[in-house]
Amino acid sequence: MSSDEPQELPQTLADLSTPAFVINRHAFAENCRAVLKQVALGGIRLRPHIKTHKTVEGAFLQVCGNETNNDNGKSTSPFDENASGFVTSTLPEIELLVDAAPKLKGPFLDILYGVGISESKLSRIHALQTKLSKIDDSGKIHVMVDHPSQVEWMEQFCRNVSKSFQFSAFLKLDTGYHRAGTTCDARGVDVAMKIIQSPHVTLFGLYSHCGHAYDVNTPEDLKDIAVTDMKLITGFMDLLRERLEPMDTDFPMEKLVVSVGSTPSAFSHDTGSVSVPNLELHPGNYTLYDRQQLWTGVCPSTNHVAGRVLSRVIGHYLDRNTVLLDAGATALTKDGAPQGGVCQITGYEDESSGIVCHKMSQEVVQIKPSTEGGTMPYDQFPLGKLVTLLPNHSCLAAACFDTYYIIDDPSCQFKSDQPIVDQWIPAKGW
The missing domain is CATH 3.20.20.10 (Alanine racemase)
Incomplete structure (x- = not known):
């Protein structure tokens, strides 16, 4: 652990305050x-x-x-x-x-x-x-x-x-x-x-x-x-x-x-x-790879995207058919990707998932159905649900955080009960 003063680690991803940066x-x-x-x-x-x-x-x-x-x-x-x-x-x-x-x-x-x-x-x-x-x-x-x-x-x-x-x-x-x-x-x-x-x-x-x-x-x-x-x-x-x-x-x-x-x-x-x-x-x-490298083809699969931003569902808006997450530009940056969208939710990476992260502001991301007239599956995103996000550009997203929480997950699923095994402290400043 790269901290001058060792701190007690949170036990699992569910114990983390969000947004947080997680490395598999x-x-x-x-x-x-x-x-x-x-x-x-x-x-x-x-x-x-x-x-x-x-x-x-x-x-x-x-x-x-x-x-x-x-x-x-x-x-x-x-x-x-x-x-x-x-x-x-x-x-x-x-x-x-x-x-x-x-x-x-x-x-x-x-x-x-x-x-x-x-x-x-x-x-x-x-x-x-x-x-x-x-x-x-x-x-x-x-x-x-x-x-x-x-x-x-x-x-x-x-x-x-x-x-x-x-x-x-x-x-x-x-x-x-x-x-x-x-x-x-x-x-x-x-x-x-x-x-x-x-x-x-x-x-x-x-x-x-x-x-x-x-x-x-x-x-x-x-x-x-x-x-x-x-x-x-x-x-x-x-x-x-x-x-x-x-x-x-x-x-x-x-x-x-x-x-x-x-x-x-x-x-x-x-x-x-x-x-x-x-x-x-x-x-x-x-x-770490990211969505950009998935597009270039050099990243073999989403399982190889080692860095994710942890977030939680904080809003349901049935009249607008949207869900709100508590990670925005200050956790992901507004760097784009050729695929479009501001990021991707783990488990909803394919176009067939029907979900797109379509808009970002300073502290939040809005998700909605990927097709006009689609229905938002609110039951899959209950308030408080933990989700992990694939950043468009991992170098910039990682730079938003002072601590990286480390998991060791061969399944690469970033589940909420995944144990945290370490934390890394990055160099900051110029």
Whole structure:
């Protein structure tokens, strides 16, 4: 239990105040094992993103697949041999991993801050790197760079604060998502050279995010995005080699880490067809999955959606043919999903169920019949009934809560009498 002051756990889901966030550890671990198996089959490595759950317990499962070592004593390490490190989206997430590093080490010693670095955060990165180095001198915190000014900020910081300090950087490349990243052409090579020639910044790797894979839902389209991603990156590496060749530099291209992918594309990268020696995947949402990932097809079934929002029925409105639940935008957010609807009720996921969560406000969700003229089955939703909701976007829904209640349910039914076995406390803030 990740609480500074251990508290007595509620016994079952029925004992929880709602809304609450519940994680089925059984499904969470199964999702983690599937991705670990995928990288093993591809002969590559895994740098999982922890932004979805923001917990030590979840991070541990991402890099070992189980709560305990399951290799029959063949290794002294509990971690999968293909686990290289982690990606984070906030500095408190880095702090969480660094605090766990003295006990766990392994991939907890290699952390990428996966948002473009800003000048205001350099002092905190420096302090965290100093702390991690005291735990293990091999420990590394990497920053993300896609603009020359970021390199100049780091150089100025080192001149002013610590002339011997070296920042480690991934160069962010845009391979089609068009949210962040430099271009995979001469302009991108210019940024790479700025890093390589810097006395205070080391180019550790290249990073791309296939975020546009969230917009497609066929195996062919997902495959096309993954293939294009690798084609652009390998082409960029060729351009960088050409730029370096006539120069007097000993930059080790063969050691450059290449980190690619996203949850939707995680199972679509044909790693056997490319020659990249240090290739790794960095998905994150796969730990919990959600309605969005059910739509893309990467989530095998609703049983794999490990994170749910617990809610209760608080209103019957026969004149409007609706029922009201006590979880709204502050528990689920208003992020949409291609299927429509603001969320889904466990047990009513199919269109044939006749029920749709159709409208959301700050603290409540309205449910109604999915067809015009349909009848609301009020007897199935008595006042006070406990229901669990599949979020459209689990990363955002989880971030609404300060505590996650953990169950271990192979049936994946989230029944009200399901025992609570643990609680996880996520990192909060930025």
